[in-house]
Amino acid sequence: MKKKALALLLATAMTMAAAGCGNDSGTGSASGSPEGSVQDGAQDSTEDSSEGQEAGSEGSSQESEEPAYDFGGRTVRIGSYYDMTPNPEKSIFEKAFAERIDYVEQNYNCNIEFVVVGDDYVGSYITSVLSGDPVCDVGYVLSYKLLPSLIEGGIAQPISDLGVIDFSAPWYDAGAVESGTYKGKQYAIGQRGAGVQYGIFWNKTLFDRYGLPDLYELYENGEWNWEKFKEIALAGNQDTDGDGEYDVHGFNWRENLIWSFMSSNGANAVTKTDAGVELSLETPEAMEALEFYADFMQNVPQLSGWQSQIWDFRDGNSCMCYEAWWISGNYLAEMEDEWGFVPFPMGPSGKEYVSYGKEASPFMMLNGIEKPEEVAQIMDLIFQIFDDEEEWEEAILAAFEANATDSTAVDICLELSQKNKISPLMGFSDLDKMVNEMMNSLGNGEQTPQTALEANRSALEAEIADIQNHDYSADMQEQMDKYLNPEEEEAGE
Template sequence: MKKFYRVLAGCSLALLLAACSNSTSGEPKKAEKKTAEKPKVEEKFNKVVPVEDLEDRDYGGLTFKWAGPFRQIDPNASEVKEKWLERIQALEKKWNFKFEPVEIPYDSMVGDYIRTTLAGDPVGDIVYVHAFNYYPAFPANGIAYPVSDLNVVDFDNPKWVQSARRTSEYKGKTYSVRPGTMETVIVRDGIWWNKTQFQNLGLPNLYDIYEKGEWTWDKLFEVAEAATKDLDNDGKTDVFGLGADRLAFDLIYNNGAEAIKKTADGVDVDLNDPKIVEALEYFQKVNKDHKGVFLQPKEEGGPVNVRDDFRDGRVLMVAQDWWVSTSDLNGGRMKDEYGFIPFPAGPSNEHPEQPVSVGADDSMEIMLGTAEKPKEKLEIWDEITNIGTAKDWDRWTREEYEVGANDAESVEYAMLMHKNVKTNLIYGFGELNGIVNKLFKDIATGATTVQTGLEAVDPQIKAALKDFHDNGVDLGVSEEEIQKTKEELKKKKEEGK
């Protein structure tokens, strides 16, 4: 595993206190002082009680089913998985229960969760699910259990993936109990940049720009223009400055707004928020003034694969998730040196010292809604995942980021962004998502102004929200399917006797 020295001293004290300039005028906004702080996480979670020192409990041979794809724990894969498997096995003996991984094919897992939960015999107790499958359908229809109601888990424990916790919240209740035992990396969109080609073309070092507090929206597109090249003078662009397939949302979230907000009643969408309007106006501006810097669809049609084009040097900056590093870049797949920095904060972002990383998805571990003995099973889950202190989890998280990183700076920025990862939940609302994405397309092409477009879609958005609040979300499962599942489950139980 690569080890990087922390050359940024925590991303530089100046950056954290004054942050990057978040206005095109160059005036940086300073971080506000916190008036009250919770006890430090490191102090609260500074020890792990060994299994032999835990109180004795007898769960009567209860079977705890952990279901989903990739449910095998390889103790040779990492220190985390080795410790996790050891604790599971020791607790099985001490507390008299059976931990049973249940492998479910990726393509069928969502349907299996829904049918078996509604049939009253869920395929698993704790299961893996994507945010866009989960939200809002699972909590709104009782497919997921509100584990915060059980008062078992301390959600501040750093073993829990906090982005998944926030994503899972619905009507004030928490549903996700995803530990870092499978994976701690959660950072989504940031800017990957080709350090080798930047140097060859005489382009500025993006780390220097960021550290000086000059990393703004305007600077991003200024650099993208300079990076866009016709190398053989044939009138066609050979190298593009930027690849960004979720640019509108990146601008919105990094301007301190959110496309969809949670409320006591569910959700709300207000695209007339001044921060969103400002982001969309900038989105239209760059699509007009800097259209040539964007990687365009390939000749054969279909979507652009910005990851491949960044890896191969056809685009020199790309706004993409951190996982791109391990799926497309590291291990010699990208020949050039590469780096990673936050997407620039917008002019109305009040906290530029804490960059936002927004993604279209997050993964969660949830309890299915009709699991038997939910409190007992949550107690087991809570204890078998107690494998490290706050400092351990910080170290393990850093080590995971080091696997995909190409330099020390990327790790430091990833650790900084790790604290503020957000999921754009609009992808789970089919009709709303379609309305919003059509609006963005019309804004990008100039088919409408921002204001006219917002006025046109406002009644559509309100109607879609009303329909959701009045009628909920259709799970796509019929009563006949549920009854069939009940019969199949009953037959399996009888055959197993």
């Protein structure tokens, strides 16, 4: 969308927010929430992204003309490890979702029940489906727990086979939908929200102080690329007291850096196929990413850590920070310096700016439920909390504006919100471990991309073959036994 249109939408969103319940800003959308208090990306990735201030209910889609439905009093049970009942006081999205549910219940003769299935929600899904009595109809799930095990194990059913849902509709989150695609079928749905995964936060105060180029200008001129990123990361290192050590770092990060290099260059470690997944580490795009990552890690001094790197950026000790958007509301509200947000820089083979995410948090439908077509139809109806694309963008802009410090960051977040790239790698745990160990060897200089691939090729290919022949049904039975007999599991440990 052009900038004038964005500005108009932002003004509308701010007016909506002002008309609501003051300064309340909730976290997460109704369709997904992080597992634990802090998470990187899900449908936000959900990952703890604040959803903005309250707005009026006029945007709810109940005012549009819709076909008449009568579901005969059907109750759809939506399960999770926590109570996902939308709280109208929390955010514009939850308010609209609560109103939409009420409308659908009253007009289409159905009921929505939110069910807490326990902390081990995956074990609950598996056990109940294998026992012939699904604990819920629809269940929250992290994408790497869904794909491939719950799909191959027969716990999740292919929603696309029902022929009910248009997954390209504006109320569906593109990243969440893609995260649930496997062997040509769709197994997950996620409601669209104000979610952006990884990007680069930059300290505008430090950039001005040390004469570093404006990242917004680089982005808008199409010059925000890997080389410029490396150049600024080096130039930002400052020894302010002359003791021979950097007091301010040009760049810091916590995890998943290699995967943003990959996704920003149109690459991935594995690629989905109709048969499952195949290795794609040796494509030209992947090799470019691996080589630049190895060079960057070995030649750019940087801070890394867990939460400490976020605090270092917040406290003005780093010029740039690689993180997911959710920290804007959770950590940066207390930041004294001015900050901005840009996408991860584009690689030489990249076609557009994207946002890598390690996971999404969509909904799956359990196998064995009654009349699954009705369940899919009801879920589709309650997801339609706004009338059209424009109203969705108004709400999303309002949510981003609640945490952003400038309008350019809002524009960028809106652009990225449907360009979250979720890798399927984490779902294949043994392969994921093997690949990440190889990435570590590149980062510390133990191996080059070429020698690492040569040394690991046969093991990687064997792991792919094992994935294709793996007995997931046996895995499901094993998890069911652990769920039903936790004492035996603890004794075995």
